[in-house]
Amino acid sequence: MTYKTKGTCSSQIDFDLKDGKVYNVRFTGGCNGNLKGIGALVEGQDAQDVITRLEGTTCGFKSTSCPDQLAKALKEALNQ
Secondary structure (H helix, E strand, O other), rough: OEEEEOOOEEEEEEEEOOOOOEEEEEEEEHHHHHHHHHHHHHOOOOOOHHHHHHHOOOOEEEEHHHHHHHHHHHHHHOOO
């Protein structure tokens, strides 16, 4: 799935969802090393668990963050 982010330095998140598990998370833009780390940490994890952990994370003065946007993307994918 491809998700266009809103309010973050990254502009897009691509990922695969198989049997409710998260795979191949790739961010376009943003803090390269940190976002690769997030992708590695959530690899193979249950999407609902990832949402619970990341949802609501903020970045500085912003009301969202790249992890929060990943949670939103996963929610959208699960609701399709």
